[in-house]
Amino acid sequence: MTETKTGLSIKNLEVTLGTMKEPKQIIHGIDLELIPGQITGLAGESGSGKSMTGLAICGILPENARTGGSIDFGGRNLLKLPERQMNQLRGKEIAMVFQDPTASLHPMINIEGQLTDHLRVHKRLSRKAASARALEVLKLVQVPHPEAALRKYPHQFSGGQLQRIAIAVAVICEPSILIADEPTTALDVTVQAGILRLLRTLCDDLDLAIMLVTHDLGVMSSLADRISIMRQGLIVEEGDRYSILTNPQHDYTKALIDALPRERSEDDDYVDPASVDSSLLDAVELVPVIRDESPSLNDELLGAKIMEDPEERKEESR
Numbered sequence: 001m002t003e004t005k006t007g008l009s010i011k012n013l014e015v016t017l018g019t020m021k022e023p024k025q026i027i028h029g030i031d032l033e034l035i036p037g038q039i040t041g042l043a044g045e046s047g048s049g050k051s052m053t054g055l056a057i058c059g060i061l062p063e064n065a066r067t068g069g070s071i072d073f074g075g076r077n078l079l080k081l082p083e084r085q086m087n088q089l090r091g092k093e094i095a096m097v098f099q100d101p102t103a104s105l106h107p108m109i110n111i112e113g114q115l116t117d118h119l120r121v122h123k124r125l126s127r128k129a130a131s132a133r134a135l136e137v138l139k140l141v142q143v144p145h146p147e148a149a150l151r152k153y154p155h156q157f158s159g160g161q162l163q164r165i166a167i168a169v170a171v172i173c174e175p176s177i178l179i180a181d182e183p184t185t186a187l188d189v190t191v192q193a194g195i196l197r198l199l200r201t202l203c204d205d206l207d208l209a210i211m212l213v214t215h216d217l218g219v220m221s222s223l224a225d226r227i228s229i230m231r232q233g234l235i236v237e238e239g240d241r242y243s244i245l246t247n248p249q250h251d252y253t254k255a256l257i258d259a260l261p262r263e264r265s266e267d268d269d270y271v272d273p274a275s276v277d278s279s280l281l282d283a284v285e286l287v288p289v290i291r292d293e294s295p296s297l298n299d300e301l302l303g304a305k306i307m308e309d310p311e312e313r314k315e316e317s318r
């Protein structure tokens with residue numbers, strides 16, 4: 001991939017909902033950078049404003065939302081962009097993956113149709129070229145039997161495969177930015193790890209700038225390059241993954257880390273790699289970062305999976 005990707009810079013973003021008479025400020029002036037080839041994690045409790053941040057980037061906030069600050073993408077402030085131009089960027093340059101993959105898939109259109117429609121709208125490719133690209137991208141996201149998958153409908157796939165297809169729809173136009181909002185929350189733990197690994201691979205190979213929204217700091221610990229911790233509409237702490245997880249400064253971050261599961265017990269959902277299908281083994285590799293027997297969340301827990309040097313991680317993933 002030779003094309004240079006564009007990052008995104010949020011400065012002092014404010015979002016207010018409600019009426020003029022009864023305004024409800026949801027986001028209170030946050031800064032965030034999305035950098036090509038990096039996963040930026042946005043973690044925090046429910047209702048802290050993580051999803052609203054993603055919606056603001058995609059220009060799909062609720063109709064009554066009022067915004068302040070700026071979201072700079074390639075020299076344009078997305079908050080001020082006319083709807084028509086925002087429509088052109090959305091899906092092509094800025095894509096989104098949601099918790100529920102069916103939210104981005106039409107139940108009555110086969111997978112080839114969903115992938116090629118999207119491509120033909122944004123890239124104006126011929127039918128034949130769009131079909132070839134659809135097959136290529138299904139292979140990229142590792143959907144089994146991709147030729148046959150193109151002819152199937154969403155209800156014929158499992159949740160994990162559907163999420164891979166939703167990711168294929170998101171990346172088919174080679175966007176610069178991918179907003180992944182709780183992309184694994186609804187999935188079984190072994191499938192979760194595979195999707196997380198896929199996001200990492202796409203980030204590295206396509207030079208994508210990914211914003212990963214999750215309430216689960218455990219997911220962050222295995223994946224994000226940088227982590228921002230959000231609470232009540234504010235980013236209370238931001239830094240590289242290693243320092244956030246090993247040397248948190250804010251009490252709220254410390255509390256989130258304390259809440260991470262550390263011990264395996266009979267009834268938790270730790271999956272013994274020996275007990276799963278060998279095709280999943282690769283994916284499961286990510287899990288031990290989240291679920292280790294170590295007594296505390298320290299360097300030992302983070303182990304080889306957390307490295308200070310992103311280049312070192314890139315090397316490992318090759």
Ligand SMILES: Nc1ncnc2c1ncn2[C@@H]1O[C@H](COP(=O)(O)OP(=O)(O)OP(=O)(O)O)[C@@H](O)[C@H]1O
Nearest residue numbers: 017018026045046047048049050051052053062215
């Ligand atoms: N359409 C809406 N109208 C008014 N308030 C809303 C609307 N949607 C969300 N909110 C409020 O905005 C705040 C931020 O919501 P948001 O969905 O961004 O939180 P979140 O951090 O993503 O939480 P979760 O993890 O539960 O999705 C919450 O207080 C929520 O109640």
